[in-house]
Amino acid sequence: MEIRPLHSEVDYEATLVRVSALVDMDPEVGTPDGDELEILSILVERYEAEHFPMERPDPIEAIRFRMEQAGLGVQDMAEYIGPKHRVYEILNGRRHLTLPMIRRLHQGLNIPASVLIGEAV
Incomplete structure (x- = not known):
């Protein structure tokens, strides 16, 4: 198992192929293949x-979703x-969310507050 950082699109694509093969194998956590899958997944996520x-x-859009x-x-x-x-x-974008609305939407519908606070597109 040779694991290196992903520096290029070629590295990324090759790693995706290997990750796909490992996922199909469904290795146990803590086995060599399971460890490889975990490490490669972290590298892919970072890339x-x-x-x-x-x-x-x-x-x-988050509310509508x-x-x-x-x-x-x-x-x-x-x-x-x-x-x-x-x-x-x-x-319809004619009025902005207020802080109490944001709190209720976050608590009641589990929409992340950071998303609700963001600027409308």
Whole structure:
């Protein structure tokens, strides 16, 4: 098992092939193959974070996504945002989230506060 840092796209692609093979083998944790999978996964994650950074999601899109995931409608959002007209104002970008709204959305729907605080796109 020769493990090296990933310095190029070629290194990255080769490591993905090896990670895929190891995942298919489903090695036990603590075995040589399990250790190799764990280490390679860390290297891949680091490479991807450096070369393919993800932008923070838009707060409104995060709310809409969670609504869709949980099967929630505008009426259901009143608990977190306020009256129906206020929910529409928030979802249509005509009004900004307030700190109490952010707290309720974070606590009630488990949307990360850092996402809700972010700037709308």
